[in-house]
Amino acid sequence: MSSGDAADSDLAGAPASAAPAAAAASPVPVDAGTKSESAPSGAADFRVRARQAKFRIAMSTLKAGKVNTAASLLLDIYREYAGTRESKEAGAALGALAEEHEAAGRYHMAQELYAKLTED
Numbered sequence: 803m804s805s806g807d808a809a810d811s812d813l814a815g816a817p818a819s820a821a822p823a824a825a826a827a828s829p830v831p832v833d834a835g836t837k838s839e840s841a842p843s844g845a846a847d848f849r850v851r852a853r854q855a856k857f858r859i860a861m862s863t864l865k866a867g868k869v870n871t872a873a874s875l876l877l878d879i880y881r882e883y884a885g886t887r888e889s890k891e892a893g894a895a896l897g898a899l900a901e902e903h904e905a906a907g908r909y910h911m912a913q914e915l916y917a918k919l920t921e922d
Contacts, residue, residue, distance in 0.1 A: 853879070857888040864895065873899060877918055893919060 857879055864872035876899075879892040900915035 853883050853886060853888050857892065860892065861895070864899075869899065873915065880919070 856875065860872050860875035860879060863875060873896060876892040876896050880889050880896060883889040896915055896919055900912045903909070903912035903915065
């Protein structure tokens, strides 16, 4: 196990099982349509599929309890694909994760996520 895996699994003392609630908080199924999927073709279709795959990986990582890695992936999606369904869902998942941190008393972690979600 790498040191990154250890950091993800223990959440500074929190059980790894703290992560799945945020993953389950995704309001829309992963395979639901996105705004640019009405008639994608060629390179556009590839970009849509890549964005969807990256989102699925992020959510699977979160469900697996690798919270720090998942948060990083979700933040990338949130910023890189602004205005898409995946970006909105990534923001919602990050917000739910921040709320979980706050409820568990990990205020510094919650504050960091909130700050990253409100950066320009």
